[in-house]
Amino acid sequence: MKNILAASIICLSLISANCTSEENKNNPVSVPPKDIVWVPLGLDSCNISSIFFTSNGNMLAGTNYGLFFSSDKGQNWKLINQEISEGTVTSFCSYPGNNILAGSAGKGIYVSSDNGINWYIGGLKSLYITSIAVNSQGAIFVGTRGSGIYISGKNFNEWSLVNTGFNNLTFPSLLIVSDNIIFAGGTGVYRSDDNGNSWSLKNKGLGNWPVYSLILDNEGNIDAATDIGGFFRSTDNGETWTQLNAGLISTELITLAINKYDHIFAGSWGGGIFRTTNYGVSWSEVDSGLTIKHISSLAVSPENLLFAGTFKGIFKAVEK
Numbered sequence: 001m002k003n004i005l006a007a008s009i010i011c012l013s014l015i016s017a018n019c020t021s022e023e024n025k026n027n028p029v030s031v032p033p034k035d036i037v038w039v040p041l042g043l044d045s046c047n048i049s050s051i052f053f054t055s056n057g058n059m060l061a062g063t064n065y066g067l068f069f070s071s072d073k074g075q076n077w078k079l080i081n082q083e084i085s086e087g088t089v090t091s092f093c094s095y096p097g098n099n100i101l102a103g104s105a106g107k108g109i110y111v112s113s114d115n116g117i118n119w120y121i122g123g124l125k126s127l128y129i130t131s132i133a134v135n136s137q138g139a140i141f142v143g144t145r146g147s148g149i150y151i152s153g154k155n156f157n158e159w160s161l162v163n164t165g166f167n168n169l170t171f172p173s174l175l176i177v178s179d180n181i182i183f184a185g186g187t188g189v190y191r192s193d194d195n196g197n198s199w200s201l202k203n204k205g206l207g208n209w210p211v212y213s214l215i216l217d218n219e220g221n222i223d224a225a226t227d228i229g230g231f232f233r234s235t236d237n238g239e240t241w242t243q244l245n246a247g248l249i250s251t252e253l254i255t256l257a258i259n260k261y262d263h264i265f266a267g268s269w270g271g272g273i274f275r276t277t278n279y280g281v282s283w284s285e286v287d288s289g290l291t292i293k294h295i296s297s298l299a300v301s302p303e304n305l306l307f308a309g310t311f312k313g314i315f316k317a318v319e320k
Contacts, residue, residue, distance in 0.1 A: 048309025
């Protein structure tokens, strides 16, 4: 089941306020964290594998029962009754020209040009898509389950397989740092310095834990959520990694999200949700109101609202 849940990608890291003084180095957040309570938003018969916000404020939820759409931030949901809903929708990403890309389990890539209302197939039809990322030039990178990584230019029907240097071919997470530097999370982390043409394993301090989610924080560091190994942080572009699990009751991490204050949230499989305000130095549980602790996706809206997808439904974080 976790193979489906691991399709967690973050295409754009949220920018937060800079805090560079030595005094605040290990506590860089200028806005103190508030207590939150989780409020259910429905879809409680679904496993929510991915959450996405469109440019006009619509909300999309990828589930094991297809793709659902909300125009009121999750208060009401409607199933998109098209081919995309015939299987699990695993991942989303924005694409230039107000397009949205969606990955599916075994049915390839879908494209929407009208904020998620209508969808058409965009290639890789028989592949199990686990992650999608797009660089500033419009090049699309797609991680798959068992088939490696594919790259497309601006034509959704022309794809190139780029598997040089891989020891495994399943990649639940992708992170683009620049047009040349790309990270791929699989069994460990791989980095490409030439726009995906070749890859090298960057596992010093990390080991071979399955890497389910990668994000870029405000200090330019790479953060990784791993299965069983917990949370890791790299301050040198992936050359070395430090394990930071103080306060994590569960280290079976599935997904990460970061808000505009640089608060990082980690969703675990069976252990609920955790928050750090000091880049992983310490963690605390933020589970009030959460009726199920199997977390499959996290997302922050443009309004800085936090949403959690679980094995049974979707929840919204509300400040107490």
